[in-house]
Amino acid sequence: MTNHPETHPQLAHLSNQYARDLAQVAPSPDLDARVADLVATHRPVAAAAPARRSRRLGLYAAAAGIAVVAIGVGILIGMQMEHARKIAARNAASERDAVWPPADLTMWPTDSVSFKVPAEYSAQGTLVAVDPDSKNTSARYWIDVVVANDGTFRIERIVPADPAQKKGGHDGVAPQVQ
Amino acid sequence: MASRRKYSSLLMLAGVIGVHARADELSVPDCPSASATATAEQPPSNNVRLVTGSPYSALGTSQTVTTLPNGDRVVRQNTIRQWRDSDGRTRSEFSMSSIGGAQPLELNTTVTVIDDPEARERYLLQPANKVAVTVPIVPCRVNAGREPDLTVGPPRPPGLAMRVSPPVKLGERKLDGEPVAGSRVEATIPAGAIGNEKPIQMSAEQWYGRNLQVVVEATYRDPRTGETRYKLSEIHRTEPDAKLFRVPDNYTRKPAPAPLRSRR
Numbered sequence: 001m002t003n004h005p006e007t008h009p010q011l012a013h014l015s016n017q018y019a020r021d022l023a024q025v026a027p028s029p030d031l032d033a034r035v036a037d038l039v040a041t042h043r044p045v046a047a048a049a050p051a052r053r054s055r056r057l058g059l060y061a062a063a064a065g066i067a068v069v070a071i072g073v074g075i076l077i078g079m080q081m082e083h084a085r086k087i088a089a090r091n092a093a094s095e096r097d098a099v100w101p102p103a104d105l106t107m108w109p110t111d112s113v114s115f116k117v118p119a120e121y122s123a124q125g126t127l128v129a130v131d132p133d134s135k136n137t138s139a140r141y142w143i144d145v146v147v148a149n150d151g152t153f154r155i156e157r158i159v160p161a162d163p164a165q166k167k168g169g170h171d172g173v174a175p176q177v178q
Numbered sequence: 179m180a181s182r183r184k185y186s187s188l189l190m191l192a193g194v195i196g197v198h199a200r201a202d203e204l205s206v207p208d209c210p211s212a213s214a215t216a217t218a219e220q221p222p223s224n225n226v227r228l229v230t231g232s233p234y235s236a237l238g239t240s241q242t243v244t245t246l247p248n249g250d251r252v253v254r255q256n257t258i259r260q261w262r263d264s265d266g267r268t269r270s271e272f273s274m275s276s277i278g279g280a281q282p283l284e285l286n287t288t289v290t291v292i293d294d295p296e297a298r299e300r301y302l303l304q305p306a307n308k309v310a311v312t313v314p315i316v317p318c319r320v321n322a323g324r325e326p327d328l329t330v331g332p333p334r335p336p337g338l339a340m341r342v343s344p345p346v347k348l349g350e351r352k353l354d355g356e357p358v359a360g361s362r363v364e365a366t367i368p369a370g371a372i373g374n375e376k377p378i379q380m381s382a383e384q385w386y387g388r389n390l391q392v393v394v395e396a397t398y399r400d401p402r403t404g405e406t407r408y409k410l411s412e413i414h415r416t417e418p419d420a421k422l423f424r425v426p427d428n429y430t431r432k433p434a435p436a437p438l439r440s441r442r
Contacts, residue, residue, distance in 0.1 A: 099289050099302065100311060100434065107226055107315070111392075113270065113291050115302075119283060127283045143283055145274075150384045150396035151240035151408025153256050153277045 099145075111149035118161065119143050127158075206295075209318035228295045228317040229391045230266040235259075236390075236413040242278050244404035252404075254278050260392075266317070267423040268293045278403050292423055301425050302434075310425040313434045341366045348383070354413065358385040358394050378402065 007015075099115035107113070119127040120138045127143065144156040206228055238258040245251050259271040269292050274285040290303040292310075295317035301310040348360030360383065367378040384396035387410075396408040425431065 099287070099304075107224055111227055113272070115272075115289060117283070117285065122284070127281055129283065129285045129287060145277060145283070145285075147258070147272060149393045150382065150398060151238055151258070151393070152396075152398050152406050153240060153242075153274065155277055155279045155281065155283055158281060 113147045114156065115145045115147075117143045117145060206317050206319050209320050224314055224316050225318045226293055226295065226300070226315040227391075228266045228319055229262065231264055232389065232391060232415075233262055233264050233417045234390055234392075234413060234415050235261045235418050236392075236410045238408060238410050240406060240408045242404055242406040244278050252278065261418040261422050263418055263420065263423055266295050269418075269422045280402065292425065294423065301431070303425070303429065308426075308429045310429045310431045311434050312431050339368055339371045341368070348385075350388075351385075353385060353387075353394050354411075356390060356394055356413065357388045359388060360385045 099117050117129050118132045118140060119129050119142075120136065120140050122128045127141065129143075130140070140161040142159045142161050144159075146154050146156045148154070209225055209227055210223065238260060240256050240258070242254045243251055244254070254276050256275060256277070257273045259273070261269045269290065272289045272291070274287055274289070276285060277283045290305075292301040292303070293299075293315060294301070295315070298315055298317065300313040300315045302313065303310050343364040345361040345363050348362055350357060350359050352358065362381060362383040365380045365382075367374065367380075369375060369377050372378075378401060380398075380400045382396070382398045384393050386392070387394040390410075390413070392410070393408070394410045396406075398406040398408075
């Protein structure tokens with residue numbers, strides 16, 4: 001062991017002493033036997049563990065993947081169902097905006113067709129046709145609409161709906177007329 | 179001998195058919211005069227003009243343009259898809275978005291109406307609950323040779339002082355190959371009648387198809403609602419599918435509720 005010329009003398013002394021001690025060390029036969037035994041008994045175990053672990057990891061990954069796909073499909077189906085439900089509800093609502101024929105409006109001589117429509121005022125101040133079965137959000141009116149053979153669509157009259165008459169006619173609605 | 183029997187049978191059959199057809203014609207009365215519209219004293223008429231032997235299908239488009247005091251314009255458009263078969267049955271599909279006026283109405287709905295003169299009923303279809311609301315109708319014929327006076331003109335609510343001119347003939351012309359006859363009605367609401375400082379002038383002009391026997395083009399002007407233009411397009415003179423004039427089998431027929439005044 002050579003020391004650097006600039007090494008501290010005390011440190012150089014200790015270093016030389018450690019080098020001499022190390023040279024005198026001889027491996028113990030007992031240690032060799034123990035090492036050989038460890039190598040002989042633990043090598044197969046050490047070799048099998050990563051393979052099983054990787055198989056398990058593969059299974060876990062596959063299961064997690066299937067679960068993710070299943071959850072995704074479930075979410076998609078749910079979204080589709082919700083979307084379909086909303087569309088159906090919207091269609092049903094628009095279809096329920098049904099109209100009734102007022103029995104006291106003449107069809108002659110204009111080949112006209114008349115409708116009776118339930119409506120309420122919107123926040124914008126316009127009359128909006130509503131589902132007759134829906135709960136009132138504001139005062140409800142019956143609007144008599146006449147479509148004449150010259151293509152004119154006219155509001156013939158607007159009559160406040162009588163809550164007492166709400167039920168009792170067709171589909172829970174009775175028309176209001178003069 | 180056998181041929182004589184054949185001829186006499188044919189003659190009898192022709193006679194029976196002729197008598198039957200005549201009876202059918204007789205059972206449909208002439209339409210009342212156009213001036214005989216319903217008034218406060220007179221009950222409303224359920225007369226529906228019967229036109230046979232002239233099938234067609236077409237699309238009627240009605241556009242109303244309302245100009246606001248600030249110069250802004252509101253355009254509303256509604257359509258009527260219409261069919262008529264050789265027997266005079268009609269089907270109309272009204273696609274309504276909104277209707278203008280002092281109180282505009284937002285509709286966004288389609289209404290289907292079938293008129294069956296033979297059954298003497300009008301059906302208003304309610305698809306949501308599969309109901310066909312029925313209204314009795316009385317088919318009538320416009321006398322041949324008498325020009326049908328169907329000019330609509332402005333609404334004439336009883337009690338409103340309004341001067342309405344007799345229809346002015348505008349002559350004849352062709353629209354998309356269809357011969358049409360025009361007429362115009364002018365109407366005035368005098369000053370002060372509805373709180374108006376000046377008289378309100380309205381006019382209605384329409385062009386009536388001689389072969390189709392429906393209005394082919396019309397214009398209605400009213401300063402309160404604007405100008406409405408109506409035009410028939412996509413006209414086809416072929417027999418429509420008979421299914422269009424039938425109430426679907428899964429529909430329940432219910433008569434229209436009686437007016438309240440008749441219940442009192």
